[in-house]
Amino acid sequence: MPEMISTRKMIIQKAGVIDLDGLYRTMQRWFYDNQYVFEEPTSRMRPGSDAGPEYEWKWKNWRKVSDYVKYHVSVFFHVWDAKDFEVIKEGKKVILTKCRLKIEIDGNVELDWTKKFTETKFSQFLFKFYNKYILKEERILSLWWDELYYRLYKLQTIAKEYLDMESKGNAYYDIW
16 A cells, blocks of 8 residues: 655745735646646635635645655645735736635655555565665655655745745755
8 A cells, every 4th residue: 555755734824915816827837847747626716705705726736756656745725805906017907816815735755656565465565674674764754755845845935935925035945
């Protein structure tokens, strides 16, 4: 049976005026640029309150690293009290949204995603042996978990920079 190793969940929260469509496209472009398969299983709008409607988007993305390792990245957008208005920015009409926004970014490293070690008890023993003694847990964490974590950190930084947040910037931008 494949094993999943989770990264830490990253959360971005902002209230104010946002180019929501631009943020959506910028983050989506990151997945395409990094060769992830992009899926959006959930996209919904609710009436919300008098302040404005509520939106939710869930993204499920994955990328094959090798025949043994696969990365999974989940992104959840939640927008409350959204009100759109038009402004002229650099000579072009742009639709901005005044809202409250929460973005959750989460990742998993899946080991044995091809399920080569799941068929028999002996192959399951080999799976445990391979991970514990050949790959070693430190190598799994230092190679694949570390790489995925810093890639997600870059995605978070891209979103923060697009939202023009005070905590934008990334000390680890040149890693992976």
